[in-house]
Amino acid sequence: MRDAIRKATIGASLLALLSGCVVNAPPVAERTPDGLVRVTGRQADTVYVKPGAKLGAYSRVILDPVNLAFKLDWQARNPDVTPSDVARIRSQGTAIFNEIFSSALTLQHGYPITIQPGPDVLRISASITELDVSAAPGTAGSQRMFIVSPSDLTLTLELSDSQSGALLARAVDKEKGRSFGNLKVEGSVENSAEARRALEMWAGLLRTALDNARAAPPAP
Numbered sequence: 001m002r003d004a005i006r007k008a009t010i011g012a013s014l015l016a017l018l019s020g021c022v023v024n025a026p027p028v029a030e031r032t033p034d035g036l037v038r039v040t041g042r043q044a045d046t047v048y049v050k051p052g053a054k055l056g057a058y059s060r061v062i063l064d065p066v067n068l069a070f071k072l073d074w075q076a077r078n079p080d081v082t083p084s085d086v087a088r089i090r091s092q093g094t095a096i097f098n099e100i101f102s103s104a105l106t107l108q109h110g111y112p113i114t115i116q117p118g119p120d121v122l123r124i125s126a127s128i129t130e131l132d133v134s135a136a137p138g139t140a141g142s143q144r145m146f147i148v149s150p151s152d153l154t155l156t157l158e159l160s161d162s163q164s165g166a167l168l169a170r171a172v173d174k175e176k177g178r179s180f181g182n183l184k185v186e187g188s189v190e191n192s193a194e195a196r197r198a199l200e201m202w203a204g205l206l207r208t209a210l211d212n213a214r215a216a217p218p219a220p
Contacts, residue, residue, distance in 0.1 A: 055213035058122035104203035117162035
């Protein structure tokens, strides 16, 4: 009974993380090879949790650099976008991800960022894959603009104990455009209002999930 309550608590918190997502994932396994159990919900694609795991025990976080990966065939379809263009977008995207997530997590007596593992430290690892990039028509030189389409974008978020490395939860969202449309990158990712709004939304949902877990009463 106690494990069931704990599982329900962490599951509810993580469902909040991806609230608003369209359910579009194909049938998935109920249990992963690494011991996580799937939590079902109408507003999330796929969320797995470790039975008995408690997010509320963590008060600090290690925020790993986000992994940004583009579609394998992006260059074949967009030969005018060079590998150096994508490398720049990836580098800038990593920097702005860290800025926005760090701000959201630490705001108002939140979760200080640390680089040292500890019993109260949660490790957060994220990857954004299947990005598609193309050059906007009619732009060139210093005014060159890129369009990053979120039509197949996939977000994977993993939460783990920083000391043992034990995986506590994994959430996967197959993005279908949601409410942001194409992300216009003019000059730099930092200057893209659409990109900032998308990252701020994800960061806010993560902060809410952690706050909910911390505020939940202990299991009887």
